[in-house]
Amino acid sequence: MKTKKILLPESQLPAQWYNIVGDMPNRPLPPLDPKTRRPVMPEQMNGLFAEELVRQEFSTERYIDIPEPVRELYKIYRSTPLVRAYGLEKALDTPARIYFKNESVSPVGSHKTNTAIPQAYYNHRQGIRRLTTETGAGQWGSAMAMACNHFGIALEVFMVKVSYMQKPYRKMMMNTWGAEVHASPSTLTEAGRAALARNPDDSGSLGMAISEAVERVFLNPEQTRYCLGSVLNHVLLHQTVIGEEALRQMELFDDYPDTVIGCFGGGSNFGGIGFPFLRENLTHGRKTRIIAVEARSCPKLTRGRFEYDFGDTAGFTPLFPMYTLGHDFHPSDIHAGGLRYHGAGPIVSQLLRDGLIEAQAVPQLETLEAGILFARTEGIIPAPESAHAIAAAIREARRAGEEGTPRTILFNLSGHGQIDLLAYERFLAGELRDPEVSDEELRRSLDRLAPIVG
Amino acid sequence: MKTKKILLPESQLPAQWYNIVGDMPNRPLPPLDPKTRRPVMPEQMNGLFAEELVRQEFSTERYIDIPEPVRELYKIYRSTPLVRAYGLEKALDTPARIYFKNESVSPVGSHKTNTAIPQAYYNHRQGIRRLTTETGAGQWGSAMAMACNHFGIALEVFMVKVSYMQKPYRKMMMNTWGAEVHASPSTLTEAGRAALARNPDDSGSLGMAISEAVERVFLNPEQTRYCLGSVLNHVLLHQTVIGEEALRQMELFDDYPDTVIGCFGGGSNFGGIGFPFLRENLTHGRKTRIIAVEARSCPKLTRGRFEYDFGDTAGFTPLFPMYTLGHDFHPSDIHAGGLRYHGAGPIVSQLLRDGLIEAQAVPQLETLEAGILFARTEGIIPAPESAHAIAAAIREARRAGEEGTPRTILFNLSGHGQIDLLAYERFLAGELRDPEVSDEELRRSLDRLAPIVG
Numbered sequence: 001m002k003t004k005k006i007l008l009p010e011s012q013l014p015a016q017w018y019n020i021v022g023d024m025p026n027r028p029l030p031p032l033d034p035k036t037r038r039p040v041m042p043e044q045m046n047g048l049f050a051e052e053l054v055r056q057e058f059s060t061e062r063y064i065d066i067p068e069p070v071r072e073l074y075k076i077y078r079s080t081p082l083v084r085a086y087g088l089e090k091a092l093d094t095p096a097r098i099y100f101k102n103e104s105v106s107p108v109g110s111h112k113t114n115t116a117i118p119q120a121y122y123n124h125r126q127g128i129r130r131l132t133t134e135t136g137a138g139q140w141g142s143a144m145a146m147a148c149n150h151f152g153i154a155l156e157v158f159m160v161k162v163s164y165m166q167k168p169y170r171k172m173m174m175n176t177w178g179a180e181v182h183a184s185p186s187t188l189t190e191a192g193r194a195a196l197a198r199n200p201d202d203s204g205s206l207g208m209a210i211s212e213a214v215e216r217v218f219l220n221p222e223q224t225r226y227c228l229g230s231v232l233n234h235v236l237l238h239q240t241v242i243g244e245e246a247l248r249q250m251e252l253f254d255d256y257p258d259t260v261i262g263c264f265g266g267g268s269n270f271g272g273i274g275f276p277f278l279r280e281n282l283t284h285g286r287k288t289r290i291i292a293v294e295a296r297s298c299p300k301l302t303r304g305r306f307e308y309d310f311g312d313t314a315g316f317t318p319l320f321p322m323y324t325l326g327h328d329f330h331p332s333d334i335h336a337g338g339l340r341y342h343g344a345g346p347i348v349s350q351l352l353r354d355g356l357i358e359a360q361a362v363p364q365l366e367t368l369e370a371g372i373l374f375a376r377t378e379g380i381i382p383a384p385e386s387a388h389a390i391a392a393a394i395r396e397a398r399r400a401g402e403e404g405t406p407r408t409i410l411f412n413l414s415g416h417g418q419i420d421l422l423a424y425e426r427f428l429a430g431e432l433r434d435p436e437v438s439d440e441e442l443r444r445s446l447d448r449l450a451p452i453v454g
Numbered sequence: 455m456k457t458k459k460i461l462l463p464e465s466q467l468p469a470q471w472y473n474i475v476g477d478m479p480n481r482p483l484p485p486l487d488p489k490t491r492r493p494v495m496p497e498q499m500n501g502l503f504a505e506e507l508v509r510q511e512f513s514t515e516r517y518i519d520i521p522e523p524v525r526e527l528y529k530i531y532r533s534t535p536l537v538r539a540y541g542l543e544k545a546l547d548t549p550a551r552i553y554f555k556n557e558s559v560s561p562v563g564s565h566k567t568n569t570a571i572p573q574a575y576y577n578h579r580q581g582i583r584r585l586t587t588e589t590g591a592g593q594w595g596s597a598m599a600m601a602c603n604h605f606g607i608a609l610e611v612f613m614v615k616v617s618y619m620q621k622p623y624r625k626m627m628m629n630t631w632g633a634e635v636h637a638s639p640s641t642l643t644e645a646g647r648a649a650l651a652r653n654p655d656d657s658g659s660l661g662m663a664i665s666e667a668v669e670r671v672f673l674n675p676e677q678t679r680y681c682l683g684s685v686l687n688h689v690l691l692h693q694t695v696i697g698e699e700a701l702r703q704m705e706l707f708d709d710y711p712d713t714v715i716g717c718f719g720g721g722s723n724f725g726g727i728g729f730p731f732l733r734e735n736l737t738h739g740r741k742t743r744i745i746a747v748e749a750r751s752c753p754k755l756t757r758g759r760f761e762y763d764f765g766d767t768a769g770f771t772p773l774f775p776m777y778t779l780g781h782d783f784h785p786s787d788i789h790a791g792g793l794r795y796h797g798a799g800p801i802v803s804q805l806l807r808d809g810l811i812e813a814q815a816v817p818q819l820e821t822l823e824a825g826i827l828f829a830r831t832e833g834i835i836p837a838p839e840s841a842h843a844i845a846a847a848i849r850e851a852r853r854a855g856e857e858g859t860p861r862t863i864l865f866n867l868s869g870h871g872q873i874d875l876l877a878y879e880r881f882l883a884g885e886l887r888d889p890e891v892s893d894e895e896l897r898r899s900l901d902r903l904a905p906i907v908g
Contacts, residue, residue, distance in 0.1 A: 001464070001522065001525065001526070002526075003464055004464060004526065004529035004530065005464070005529060005530075007461050007463075009461075010455070010457055010458060010459070068455065071455065072455070072456075072458065073833070075458035075459060076458065076459075076537075076832070076833045076834070077833075083530075087604075105559050107833040107834045107835070109872065146833050149830050150541075150830075150833070169623065169872065169873065169875045172875035172876065172878065172879040173835065173872065173875055175878075175879060175882060176826060176829055176835055176875065176878045176879075176882070177829065177830065178830070372630060375630055375631065376603050376604075376631065376632070378530070379527070379530045379531075379561040379600050379604070380530070380561045381561070381627065381630055418563065418623065418627065418872055418873055419623065419872055419873070421623045421626035421627055421630065422626065424626065424629075424630045425626040425629060425630075428629060428630070
């Protein structure tokens, strides 16, 4: 019988995260202090993040040991399966071999636990009693709720309002693990109140939710820190367990991908699956294409500008060098809430600029159609975010068919869609559309960026 | 580092189901035709179920081969992990070692796919184009929707109304796989219309949903069949993959359970985890306690009567020998919708009567409290049904602590609760209560049973 999926025994789980910064031909430019325009020193970030996370943020070591308490918790769900998508291949009648890494088997249904666990652990070790964070679709907030509960840390989550309304079960999940959840923009912060004053119906964005979560740290700076689910170097670092496992699992399948695909919000699942394979490109002469797939209605990689910009809407964070749509770009209310972010993260942006990775944008309807085909052929209902990776994999497989060339495609199934079913229900009912971003709208948003960069 | 969980490679997945009927000292009494009171012949059931399923229903062979297409689909999610619950053990400060089999990793979030896949397969092989079924909490309907979609069979699901309202995402999930879903009682059938005439606010029951699904088969008897998610012998047979895997996994942990626990609705996940261990009791002198845990508000095992009774409310099915509360017993609207069934299934009933298994009843609040403790210590939010098994495991672990004896407890985590979060939300808000069944109510229900048995 054909092998459908491969898991690794616990004894073979990765003992180290891979830090791609150590192998990049051009390292990311440093974050800047928005006032002085000088590089931010690590100690300046210690008020916001746990010290070990700041150390990792600036690290250039190629490998960083995964602490034992983190490895213990990873074992709740890792290794995740690497699966050959025979059903999808057959439906597409493609000569391509399609594999996916199934991160949806985590307790919250996505890859986000990979970094939530170490972030909660390092904060706990430092004696932090309270964390704040933002969440889009709720995957990240759920992961932090689970991890904070484990390490006895109180958690306050600002959830983008449109997702708060669309995905009530995510809030319930966070509550079950004891976290406090607010719809963002909220009246709890100055940033939120200002946004609501401008537009009482503001449906929120990840950038705004970050502003609110950061502002709350200032209330009790001694024992409170902030944590972020994507974008930053240390977050992507933790996610590399995905790709490290996948490398070993592909070897056990006796195959190797020529294309690796991840959906793209801020870069965490993309970097997680992609960076270990990119290392093989950079250090062992492999030529795998590494493709980031963004939502066409939030196209920072394919239509954004490489610039220094704030990580949040209100401008509380340092300036980061990244592909951005401008920090006050307001994305459409697509169901893939995790992709509604204006920027791309320093590492991924530098890699894209250097031509070491590729980017594609896929419209909402194509992704949901891909998600349904996947559910019906592989039996798993994907998160709308992950459906972007599936849509791109389908495009690549179709191209392989047209060209008549065998291909090996690997994508990351970053999460399941069991709590995002409204997206599919509305799609099947014909109620959804493809939101478009006009050149004019994009230019206006990017023009507002100019004065910041000076 | 300590081993947290063990999975089996695909090459070691069970190739056969285990049929406990072949080892039972007293085999279950035969089902009876309600009109003639004579044993039902297999061919009489062929109009309702696929022929191979009827053959299995009456089989006394100890092992039945799992067909290759079924094994292929099992590989989407099997083996499921066997996990040592270190977190729960620590929270309970117990000398007991607690393990759980994690069936929640299936694509629909529960063990129900184990029998949905073979049921859809055998119907497909026979040329059946349309299936009908009932579902309580929606786990079974989702599993059949996924399986029917795979084999190109149209599916119509009657979902108990209280669950239909409480768990809208389950309906969306079934729709995503292309199934048609009705709240039961519905106006589509005579049984449903009669129930609504008696009480327009009837919140439904599994027994009523079965009546409606069975009635729909008569509309197009040539190409339509019915399928059932629990109770019957062939359903429990398919579920034994759970226990067969668990036996091997316990061996790899170098341990053996003295107590095996499953929650109990109609018997499918309980039989699945329990029967292979019961075989070891019957044939190899093991003395493992096998405990079925029911909802205290639907107590057929602990307070019901052993009798011939209908499997459904309207009386369309044969009479089955089982512990029952009477086929028109109306269970309270507890959140564990999958346990709201009046009867117990012929095999389990006979085993209980013969003292080969035990039964316990647990109230709703204790189960949800257990579910939250489990979510907070093991990271997985359990289905309210599965939380009954957890509650019983906690009781056993506490007793081990009081007695100061080490114990090895294994329970089945039949499903996750990510789509049942309303139960926990309401529990945390203090809105839930423990419904009670009075002796008087029970006597009335059982007295109505008497004339049927004659």
